[in-house]
Amino acid sequence: MIALSTSALLPFLGQLLGLVVILVGLAQSLFHLALFAIALFALAMGPPRAGKRALWSSLVEVAPPLTVLVPARDEEQTIVDSVRALLALQYPHVRVIVIDDGSRDRTLARLVEAFGLERRPFASDGPLPHAPVRAVWVSPSLDRLLVIEKENGGKADALNAGLNLVETELFCSVDADSLLEADSLLRAVRPFVEDERTVAVGGTVRVANGCAVHGGRIVSVRLPRSWLARLQSIEYLRAFVMARLALARLGALPIVSGAFGIFATAIARAAGGYATWTVGEDLELVLRMVHYAREHDLPHAVRFVPEPVCWTQVPESLRDLARQRIRWHVGALESLFAHAHMAFRPRYGGLGLLGLSSMVLFDVLTPLVELAGFVLLPVFWWTGAIWGEFVLAWLALTFVAGILVSCGALLLEELELRRYPRARDLAILAMVAVIENFGYRQLVNLWRVVGHWRFLRGARGWGRIHRRPFETVATTAASRQ
Amino acid sequence: MPFASAKLDPFLTAIWQLSLWGALAGCLLALSLVLRRTVEEWRQRKAPPGGQELRQRLIAGLAREDWQAVRSLLAGRSAADVAALVDELAQIVRGEMQLRLVALAAQLGLPERLRAELRSWRTGVRALAATRLSLFRDPESEAALLTALRDPHPKVRLAAAESLAGRPAARSALESRVLADSAFARPPAARFWHLLAGRDPELFSACFAATSEPERRRLMIEAIASAGLVQLLPAVVEASVSGDPELRRKATAGLLERRHPAAFAALERLLLDPEPVLRAEALALVARFRLAPFAPRVLQRLEDPEPLVRSRARDTALRLGLSLAELGALSRSYPLENLR
Structure with a gap:
């Protein structure tokens, strides 16, 4: 009896998690793409001064x-x-x-x-x-x-x-x-x-x-x-x-x-x-x-x-x-x-309705869901609870959405600030926009989950971060030669 | 099993297609950005100088003991480009490096070129040359700048005076010219008076003592307050009760900026000034410096006979955080305005 319930429960859980992961991932991607469109609009309406x-x-x-x-x-x-x-x-x-x-x-x-x-x-x-x-x-x-x-x-x-x-x-x-x-x-x-x-x-x-x-x-x-x-x-x-x-x-x-x-x-x-x-x-x-x-x-x-x-x-x-x-x-x-x-709360205007709400959804909940997706979906796939092609399709969509958003940010940078002077810098940044989806993004989510844990435990403190002196012109020139 | 079934084929196909199109769009976007920049860089390489690389190498070179070697970096560049570069670097480097930069520019013949440009028929060229000559302290350049003090165009005269401000050798000539020339009493000269107050307070004080022209004194009062010339602040206090309304306004603003003990009394007077524009300006100062102790005075101005002053008083009161009830209760004489 127990064996029967377990065999039925695992695919169900896999499907449920799959659905949640897809919906959250989709919502996050759409939200970021919408932000990109709005930023582009804002820039068109109020170009640099x-x-x-x-x-x-x-x-x-x-x-x-x-x-x-x-x-x-x-x-x-x-x-x-x-x-x-x-x-x-x-x-x-x-x-x-x-x-x-x-x-x-x-x-x-x-x-x-x-x-x-x-x-x-x-x-x-x-x-x-x-x-x-x-x-x-x-x-x-x-x-x-x-x-x-x-x-x-x-x-x-x-x-x-x-x-x-x-x-x-x-x-x-x-x-x-x-x-x-x-x-x-x-x-x-x-x-x-x-x-x-x-x-x-x-x-x-x-x-x-x-x-x-x-x-x-x-x-x-x-x-x-x-x-x-x-x-x-x-x-x-x-x-x-x-x-x-x-x-x-x-x-x-x-x-x-x-x-x-x-x-x-x-x-x-x-x-x-x-x-x-x-x-x-x-x-x-x-x-x-x-x-x-x-x-x-x-x-x-x-x-x-x-x-x-x-x-x-x-x-x-x-x-x-x-x-x-x-x-x-x-x-x-x-x-x-x-x-x-x-x-x-509408009383707090856009900040309450959109700013804080998006933080709750995408900063608090998404790291947990995304990390759970990265860990559990392959497990469910391996155990046969869900279809392998589905996992791959989800991964592809997540990565592509991430890359698109980052490329959008690069476009805004080019239109707006143009602080990086060389084409080479842009090419490297474009490459980084792809690379960050394979490992770095997951790592950041992992740190956020650790942050959740620390928050629940009530741990505080700044910790000491190692600072280096700014690079002077001489050192930069020497290191580039 | 909805996620383990071939029924999902159309759904999965859609996801894959979306991903592929998305990836393609991302690649095209990134590629177009990089290509655009590459073309720009290629065009820039064809055009002469500039660029952060050159500036960075020049600064690094000037910091070294063998700083003379940076001259090779400027070889083959046009004189105008060298002048622009030196001008730009002079804003960045300081101390010993600035002296080296000036020496390098002198070796490259820049002062001679700038002195020649002071004779150009184009006003802009002459004015720029006069500004750039501020770097050079050789007698020929100083003589050229002194000559430029009599240039037909006020822009060039002002630029030359700014370059000469703070040079002991040019003091007497500068003093007589800036007091005689009406260009130094007009608003574009404000920058010169600010510079002079900072670089040569003594000469500034002498000029201030020698002038009684209201326009010139207005600019100088502003400069005194901005530079914080303590010994001349009594003059600003005196100006705050002068017969010239604009001078009264500037002096009061200056005293407030310097947090002078006489500032509040001057502001009190300005709030009761016979000129409505000045009363309005005084209210603007209360708002700008957020002077909460003046709230009762601001409320009194709600009863001012001039609409401009009443309107400014209402804005100021709101900026000071006074409630609408207080405003409405006190502004009895003009009830219709309370409806706005």
């Missing part, structure tokens, strides 16, 4: 003063270059606050040496709680630079310490290992000038590995030499140039990247600043700001501008990448669960 001079003259009188917050921990390799680049940004009124979050290396010492900083005692009385501040450091010659030295409390805690000292209408959060293009703030601030509802704006984040840097500026854009970083390059293209552009167009953008985002100070503060209980503080802040604005009947909009580009270093070892992706996923799950009440 004017050149630097026109941008400056049109915004210099109206751009609101802005403070750049740079949380830094153990960033001695890149911090001086990053701060130099920030101070050289083309923006009428910009101030830079670096928050040294209890670095264990010479991050603070490097800043003190490079900018001749002087120590001042400090007592914080801002509205946002944070770990104790030991001192603030100011430069006698540069009143636009301030460094906060505080005890370690995490990135969100550091940002809160900085946010307490922001005196400007807008603030921009930038990772210490990131480099902004000179006109990026001017380009990103435009939605705040044009639309009073804007509460947050995100820009494109690109992979800096392989690029040559001089004086804190990218002087030569190249693809990374590491294949792992190249795989991430195409992922970043898909995420920023395609998905965020499309979601913002639909008024459904749920996230502004922590690597580069501009926020309305008053609403961010009123909403309670950055949450220290999650490692996905960027997503959480946007959700909380929108929630706050909605609950207080304040007009609000989250925008994305593709032209401002922020270059960031990505992990080049599997171990670091795994840590980063697991952390991102845990952060996303924490934020999603904390704001689950916003998902699928």
Whole structure:
């Protein structure tokens, strides 16, 4: 009797799983293709903006003063270059606050040496709680630079310490290992000038590995030499140039990247600043700001501008990448669960109906289903529970949809930003768009499932990711010869 | 068994066909992008210089001890291309590398060429040459720039003055010219005054003391606030009560930017200025700097006799986060406007 039930159950389960996998895979592919079409439409409707001079003259009188917050921990390799680049940004009124979050290396010492900083005692009385501040450091010659030295409390805690000292209408959060293009703030601030509802704006984040840097500026854009970083390059293209552009167009953008985002100070503060209980503080802040604005009947909009580009270093070892992706996923799950009440609710507009709902469906559920499909379908095939040709057809469709979406992102990049200067780079990226479907995509899904597990276990923490100094012009030239 | 049956043949065929067409579309798309770029690259290779590769190699070369070797990279390029490259690199490199770049440009005869271009019949060429000569500090180039201060076109005169700003040898000539020339009192000169305030505060102070022309003082007041010239900030405070409305507006904005203790008093005055446009501008400043303590003053302006000011006051109040109820309750004199 038991044997009979088992023999009937296995094919049934196989068929059921097959159906679920097909439907989820199909929905995800269609969703991504729809995002591609919308991004293409958005680009056609709002092509890249004017050149630097026109941008400056049109915004210099109206751009609101802005403070750049740079949380830094153990960033001695890149911090001086990053701060130099920030101070050289083309923006009428910009101030830079670096928050040294209890670095264990010479991050603070490097800043003190490079900018001749002087120590001042400090007592914080801002509205946002944070770990104790030991001192603030100011430069006698540069009143636009301030460094906060505080005890370690995490990135969100550091940002809160900085946010307490922001005196400007807008603030921009930038990772210490990131480099902004000179006109990026001017380009990103435009939605705040044009639309009073804007509460947050995100820009494109690109992979800096392989690029040559001089004086804190990218002087030569190249693809990374590491294949792992190249795989991430195409992922970043898909995420920023395609998905965020499309979601913002639909008024459904749920996230502004922590690597580069501009926020309305008053609403961010009123909403309670950055949450220290999650490692996905960027997503959480946007959700909380929108929630706050909605609950207080304040007009609000989250925008994305593709032209401002922020270059960031990505992990080049599997171990670091795994840590980063697991952390991102845990952060996303924490934020999603904390704001689950916003998902699928028309009250929260496009963000609730589409942005959060798609995150729940495609970021939370799909990795589980896809991974189960990759593991179990071959098993069911091997046991004869399902038809082999079906498994192959499903695999082909999944891979082709993935390749098409990535090629679509490449097309958008070509139409929109054109940051990679050589045909060879494009050819490599096209190749990477194919390769990533065989192993890398599954690996990322596996890390997401591990993220699920960590989230359920309540494990937290950032982990330490190894950073390298930016490649200077000399080293890049030498390595290419 | 629906997934183990030949009945699914049409379904599977459809999936395969879809996959094949999709793969074909993806390949064609990628191929067309790469081909397009390859053709562009091929065209660029035929055309002379530029390119990131060259720029990168030049910077790398300038960083080395044998930096003179980079001269070979510029061999065979036209003088205009070399000038453009040097101009571009000068924005990127600093310190010792910038000095080497200037020396290299001098070896290549760039200053002579730029000095010759200062005599061109085309205004744009002369102005660009004057801008690019800012790199060179040799006496001939300085003399050429001083001559350019008397160029018939104001654009060239401004470019030459910007290049001379901060050079001790050119101070007296620059002072007399910028005070005598009306081009330095017009809006395009704002950049020059900003540069001078940053590079030579002493000369700037002397010019400021010597001028009483309202247009010129407006530009200079703006530059003082922007550069944060502490010793001249009292002049900005003084300008905030001047008889010139535009000067009052710029001075108040400048004081707010510098977070000067006198800023709030100046803003209070501007909010009560007899000129309606200035009252509206003052409200715009309150909104721009999000000055919540001014909320009561903003609400008072809702009763302003001028519609422009009332409208700006309403916008500012909303930007400060005041509720519509507060606005409606206080704006009694103009009830119809509350309906908007």
